Amino acid sequence: MDQIAFAPPVDDAALHELRREVRAFLAETIGDHAPGQRIRSWMGNDAAFSRACGEAGYLGMTFPTRYGGQGRTSMERYVVTEEMLAAGAPVGLHWIADRQSGPLLLQYGTEEQRREILPRVAAGECYFCIGMSEPDSGSDLAAARTRAEPLDGGFVINGTKVWTTNAHLAHYMILFCKTEAAEDRHGGASQLLIDLSTPGITISPILNMAGKHEFNEVSFRDVFVPETALIGTRGGGWAQVMGELAFERSGPERFLSTFAVLVELIRHASAEPTREAKIAVGRLTAHLVTMRRMSRSVAGLLQAGENPSLQATIVKDLGAVFEQDLPEIARLLVPRPVGRAGQSDYEAVLDYAILHAPSFSLRGGTREILRGIIARGLGLR
Numbered sequence: 001m002d003q004i005a006f007a008p009p010v011d012d013a014a015l016h017e018l019r020r021e022v023r024a025f026l027a028e029t030i031g032d033h034a035p036g037q038r039i040r041s042w043m044g045n046d047a048a049f050s051r052a053c054g055e056a057g058y059l060g061m062t063f064p065t066r067y068g069g070q071g072r073t074s075m076e077r078y079v080v081t082e083e084m085l086a087a088g089a090p091v092g093l094h095w096i097a098d099r100q101s102g103p104l105l106l107q108y109g110t111e112e113q114r115r116e117i118l119p120r121v122a123a124g125e126c127y128f129c130i131g132m133s134e135p136d137s138g139s140d141l142a143a144a145r146t147r148a149e150p151l152d153g154g155f156v157i158n159g160t161k162v163w164t165t166n167a168h169l170a171h172y173m174i175l176f177c178k179t180e181a182a183e184d185r186h187g188g189a190s191q192l193l194i195d196l197s198t199p200g201i202t203i204s205p206i207l208n209m210a211g212k213h214e215f216n217e218v219s220f221r222d223v224f225v226p227e228t229a230l231i232g233t234r235g236g237g238w239a240q241v242m243g244e245l246a247f248e249r250s251g252p253e254r255f256l257s258t259f260a261v262l263v264e265l266i267r268h269a270s271a272e273p274t275r276e277a278k279i280a281v282g283r284l285t286a287h288l289v290t291m292r293r294m295s296r297s298v299a300g301l302l303q304a305g306e307n308p309s310l311q312a313t314i315v316k317d318l319g320a321v322f323e324q325d326l327p328e329i330a331r332l333l334v335p336r337p338v339g340r341a342g343q344s345d346y347e348a349v350l351d352y353a354i355l356h357a358p359s360f361s362l363r364g365g366t367r368e369i370l371r372g373i374i375a376r377g378l379g380l381r
Contacts (some may be wrong), residue, residue, distance in 0.1 A: 004310055004377060009296035010075045010303065018076055025056055030089055036348035038088020039260040042255040043214055043356075045169060046090035048125035053091075058084075059098045060122025062275040064107060068119030078252070078296060093169060097121045099127035099251065101174050104244045105193070107238035108232030113193060117172070129167040131175035131194065131218065132241070135160055136250050140369060141241060142185040146177040146220065149194055150234075155179065155192065157200075163362070167203050168214040170196055176241050178305040179234055189237035192229045199223070210355040242309050250298035250312030254319030255291045257360075258326050258353045262288070264346040265330045277333050284329065287322050291315060310377040317370045320361040327353035355369045 029052055030038075035046070053059050060075040063069020076199040081099075084091055102121045120126035137143035146159025157177065158271050167173065173194040182188030196203070200223035206215040232240050262284060269277040295315050330350055343351070361367045375381045 001272050003109045004314065006294050006297040006311060007300060008030070008074075009238050010291065010300045015075060018079050019083055022080050023057070023087075025058070025090060026046055026083065033088060034348075035088070035105070035260050035264055035345040036343075036352070037090075039258070039349040040353045041085055041088045041091060041260075042095050042257055043092050044088075044090025045092045045166070047124075048094060049090050052124070053084075053094065054122060054124030059124050060095055060102055060118060063102065063122055067106070067114050068122035070122075074299045075296070078299040080197045082252045082256070082292075085252050086259055088260055092166065093127050094121070094124050095253075096130060096165070096170075097126055097128040097172075100130075100244050101348075104174060104191075104240070105231065108191070108240055109193070110228065110231075112228065113231070117193075126172070127166065127170045129164050129170040129173045129196075129216075129218075131161045131164065131173040131177075133161060133163045135217075144176060144178065144189070146175070148175070148177045148179050148190065148225075154225050154229065157192070157194075157225065159220050161218045162215075163206065164203075164218050165214055165363075166341055167196065167218050168205065168213070172196060173218065174231065174244075176237055179237075182235070184282040186238040186246070188235055189241075190234050191231040191237045191240055192225060194223075194225060194229065195229055198225065205281070206356055208356070208357065210352070243307050244336045246309070250295055250302075250308065250315045252292065254287060254295065254316050255322050258323045258357075260295075261326050261330050261353045264349050265334065268334050268344075268346045274333075280329050280333055284322075284326060287318075290361060291318055291322060300306040313370050313373050313377075317367060318372065320367060323353075323360045324357045327357050356370065 001268050029049060057070050058080050060069040061072045062074055063071070063082065065071050066270060098121060102118055105117060109226070117126060132141055137145070144158065146161065147159045148155035156174070159177065161175070166171070173196055175192045175194045176189060177192060179190040180188045200221050202219040202221070204212045204217045204219070206217055208214055216259050266281055269281070294311070298308045298311050298315060301311065327350055331354065334346065372381070
């Protein structure tokens with residue numbers, strides 16, 4: 001059986017100073033946000049906050065300065081991301097563009113694509129969505145059927161993408177699609193940069209369990225895009241998207257999107273701490289610290305120019321388990337009072353987390369697909 005290494009994460013005094021700077025920025029911009037707002041964090045959409053992040057230099061941090069970035073390290077970006085999620089900042093609008101679409105264009109995009117889009121991402125004024133999952137394939141990207149037929153001057157696209165977060169608010173999509181036939185089910189795929197205002201694209205809402213509009217179905221019907229929409233190599237989409245998923249699956253959002261539940265649980269239970277509560281909080285904290293160590297290790301590997309897609313997959317799977325267990329443990333430790341009017345901060349964050357928890361093992365790849373990837377990486381299948 002193969003082994004998977006998580007190298008010790010980088011740490012230094014400059015990172016601690018950066019944390020202090022970010023905390024001061026957050027105290028000024030969202031200091032008055034209640035826990036019920038903070039639990040929404042990376043599903044929270046606030047254009048003014050996204051622009052403020054851009055003005056402060058907290059978006060596109062790893063982009064070169066010629067593309068509007070800061071030329072900073074992956075670990076510095078990690079620190080900013082972690083502080084924003086722990087504080088419950090509304091990062092939803094700029095999240096995907098900053099986390100993965102921007103870095104993908106930086107690595108594989110054309111010079112025209114980089115100069116046109118990356119400065120707007122770094123300014124917090126350009127939003128992206130991810131065109132991966134499909135109705136009959138889900139997380140099995142190799143089974144994607146959306147096709148972009150090559151023709152003179154570009155491609156004609158037909159197909160459908162689902163569970164597309166914030167497509168109704170995004171300016172662009174990175175589309176994973178088939179552009180040619182291939183015997184290998186991983187072959188023949190490409191990635192295209194799609195302007196979502198292009199004729200022939202229909203974006204339809206999918207309401208989640210809480211009745212909120214975060215997801216969408218995006219349909220392409222004879223949509224023409226120019227050949228300049230191609231990202232990287234035609235037919236090289238599989239390798240590119242696997243590298244992209246290292247950015248998507250490894251960050252602190254995989255275990256901090258329900259952090260407000262843990263904060264409010266500790267606050268609520270500390271008044272009269274029971275033995276059960278102490279044990280549960282201790283275990284949850286130990287799991288959190290371990291995942292944080294692994295996630296920071298992946299950031300260090302990305303900074304070193306490596307492709308830690310397998311390590312990122314492990315972080316994502318463990319994070320989903322943690323984030324689904326947390327609200328259930330909290331619910332059992334501190335039952336909701338019966339017959340009382342109003343809702344406490346603890347109840348507000350718990351209600352939100354319970355309704356959204358089922359999606360945690362779906363977003364970024366279903367548990368079954370992820371564990372298959374991990375098994376292959378370990379040489380077990």
